[in-house]
Amino acid sequence: MTATLPTPSDLAFELAPVGLLVTRDRVIERCNRAFAGMFGYSRQQLVGQTTEMLYPSHSEYEDIGARGVRSMLAEGIHRDERIMVHRNGELFWCAVSGQPVDPAQPYACAIWVFEDLRPVRAVRMALTPREREISAQILAGRTSKQIAKDLALSPRTVETYRLRLMRKLEARTVGELISRLLGLP
Incomplete structure (x- = not known):
């Protein structure tokens, strides 16, 4: 019996050098190794959780979320740099880009790219x-x-x-x- 080989798209998602994330209504549906490592969690600890756990505060989760909806509705994409929180409580800068699957419903399903800026920008x-x-x-x-x-x-x-x-x-x-x-x- 032969093992099923991962598809090129699965390999690209899993091995990308940046954090990749798929969310539905701001709940983590899928993430890659780089994303989980960036925040100090295993993928199993993240899947099914709200992304609020990755923000320093509830108000930042709400405010950044509101800005994200506005920019995705207006431009079809959201980009920013923000401070996020690692599992150990450390704050760090991230460059974030997100694009909804359906531009009319930005958070129904969205694809996100997170770049860890710790090597170039410290908090x-x-x-x-x-x-x-x-x-x-x-x-x-x-x-x-x-x-x-x-x-x-x-x-x-x-x-x-x-x-x-x-x-x-x-x-x-x-x-x-x-x-x-x-x-x-």
């Missing part, structure tokens, strides 16, 4: 959930007005958070702030 300090959101937006090159619109805040509130981040990270300029957020000296 070196304790940030609040809102500071993490604003940091991710700053790193994406967005202006205070753009961030305010996206997060439903006033531009003045965004500026206050930006200044708080600069003080916390001892940055004198936005360029220094970006360097510090990226984990550069």
Whole structure:
């Protein structure tokens, strides 16, 4: 009796050097080795679980989810960089891209790619959930007005958070702030 060989598409999914994830209504249906390893779980521990367990807080799960729906409805895809949480509690940056199977129902079934940014960007300090959101937006090159619109805040509130981040990270300029957020000296 001969063993069934995996199909090329199964091999590509399982051995991809980035985390791959299939979700239905934000519940993990399938993930590859790289995804499970990135978060410190076995695949068996992840399948059937909500993706909320991978976020630092419930509010970040909700807020990022709402932004994802908006961008998938508008553009058919969602991309961002965000802070996620490892099983051991460590926070780390991820680049995330997601695409729904049916653009009219973004979370009914979606395919996600997660790239672990730990080798190039460290989370070196304790940030609040809102500071993490604003940091991710700053790193994406967005202006205070753009961030305010996206997060439903006033531009003045965004500026206050930006200044708080600069003080916390001892940055004198936005360029220094970006360097510090990226984990550069």
